[in-house]
Amino acid sequence: MRYDLIDLKLFCDVVDAGSITAGAEKAALALAAASTRVRRMEEALGAPLLTRSRQGVTPTEAGRTLLKHARTMLAQSARLKEDLGAFAGGMSGEVRLLANTNALTEFLPEALSSFLAAHPQVSVDLEERLSDEIVGLVAEGVADIGIVAGTVDVGALVTYPFRSDRFVVVTAADHPLARRPSVSFAEVLDFEFVGLERSSSLQRFLAARAAREGRPLRLRVQLRSFDAVCRLVECGVGVGIVPQTTAARAVKTMALGVVDLTDDWALRELTIVVRAEAELRPYARQLVESLRA
Incomplete structure (x- = not known):
């Protein structure tokens, strides 16, 4: 078997991403080239490294063994690069x-x-x-x-x-919640939300919390930043959940209501x-x- 470092990094990226397409993008390789590399790795071993399905890929038992050693080898390679870097001027x-x-x-x-x-x-x-x-x-x-x-x-x-920080609810200045000093997340679910992209870790967390309440998280629009969320909330599109640091900065230039969340997880x-x-x-x-x- 001959696996180079590019093969090993690609395999780790594919497993971490859960798909060859996303793994190829992460490794900065064309999809065709990445697929060929993975296939040749499997041919060299004589056994499948990945289980493929419509939902993506998962490592086989052989793949998990390769993954463990690949991560060790890549870490050692990075350490070698760093140690030798000292001789190259820093x-x-x-x-x-x-x-x-x-x-x-x-x-x-x-x-x-x-x-x-x-x-x-x-x-x-x-x-x-x-x-x-x-x-x-x-x-x-x-x-x-x-x-x-x-x-x-x-x-x-x-x-x-x-x-340390805390999540708070931001609303338009004339929103019914704006007059409240605090509110629970369950109560906020009665309203439509302005949120981050569905792929963001916070949005996935909030969706999971809503599911625990047996309620949907009704997202009207998804944006890329907390500041953008605050701007649309100010315009009355919906309510948002943002860090207190973001809200404190936004109220200096926007007409917003800021309401504390009573849930324990709001304190970060x-x-x-x-x-x-x-x-x-x-x-x-x-x-x-x-x-x-």
């Missing part, structure tokens, strides 16, 4: 960081900008995921660092406090999660230190 490499919606939109832009300015030879691969997904991917070694809601079970991962203690600190590469360790600061 640190060079990439850190993979996963974060939930709140951390990604409200806190990471400023935190990452200072780190990247201080480390011009390091790049950060940042991806948005649900908190429980992040914990699993960090534990498996798919990502170096994760930022998750403090309520999620992190298992044996090492944790550090990051930031954001936490940094990593595997054992000794396993972190130097630039990943420096990023953790920067985020904590």
